[in-house]
Amino acid sequence: MRKIDPLRYGRIQKDDVNQLAVENHFRLIEQAEDFYEGQLDAIVDAMESHDGLQILCLAGPSSSGKTTTAHKLKQHFIARGRGSRVLSLDDFYLNPEDGPHFEDGTPDFESVDALDIPLINHCIDELLEKRRTMIPQFDFHNHCRAEQWKEILCGDDDVIIMEGLHALNPRLTDLADTSHIIRIYVSARSKFMDGEETLIEPKELRLMRRMVRDVAKRSTPPEQTIEMWDSVCNGERLYIDPFRDGADFKIDSCMDYEPCIFRTYLEPFMIQAVEMEEEKRQVLVELWNKLICFHEIRDASPVPEDSVIREFIGAAQEK
DSSP states (O other): OOOOOSSSTTEEEHHHHHHHHHHHHHHHHHHHHHHHHHHHHHHHHHHTTOOSOEEEEEEOOTTSOHHHHHHHHHHHHHHTTOOEEEEEGGGGBOOGGGSOBOTTSOBOTTSGGGBOHHHHHHHHHHHHHHSEEEEOOEETTTTEEOSOOEEEEOOTTOEEEEESTTTTOGGGGTTSOGGGEEEEEEEOOOEEEETTEEEEOHHHHHHHHHHHHHHHHHOOOHHHHHHHHHHHHHHHHHHTHHHHTTOSEEEEOOOTTHHHHHHHHHHHHHHHGGGSOHHHHHHHHHHHHHHTTSOOOOOOTTSOTTSTTHHHHOOGGGO
């Protein structure tokens, strides 16, 4: 049995994936997960030389797996005996009426100015200076800041992971001593290849992830996800890409086995495709034609419950 080397310089060969998927799909999944975990271990190893309280600013585009990555990093630090917790930038959203708007009057939640930037700076500064602060909580049901705030306490050697779309933007850490700030970028960064031809681009893989998650967890039909995808990607170009190369660490959340798993999840969408507008149907058909080049793994139970992929397909009992 041939062993796959995950993330071979960002190029994952279809034939290698298919061979191991047929021979031993458990091993295919295990190797991909081990490589991802190894990236987290490498960051924790590098952080051992950073004394004192550290603020890890972790950002990534839509469906990059940044939420799972943030919480898994926390567990890695705790396992090494270092206190850690995750703060979500989503809790720092301004009330919609106080934030930026598009020309048609709808709130622009993609903009960094939708966040309470002075408050973020204040909270980070208080954590570094006093080891405590009060942070807001955003009520997404009512689309406003909740009345109740939450106290955050940390130790002198803890690692605070600040996770969100704009976490790499330097405007969020203007007041902080940069020696205490570490920046991490996470995304699905590898391409799936058929020889020298690119079969699945990272952005296409993220769209697959987003469609699967939106249907499973938000009851959002795939055509709606496709319709908004260009706008999502435009926001990434404006607010993430300019700061991506300034990251201290980059994590690839791409799993070698994803196309094999996603075949099962995208197949029902093809039944719905006949009722879609031509442009949206074509996007879905093109993705499906790429997925069917991969051996299907119908049983997702070997995927670990704390895997990045579970962020999109849900827990085993949710399937």
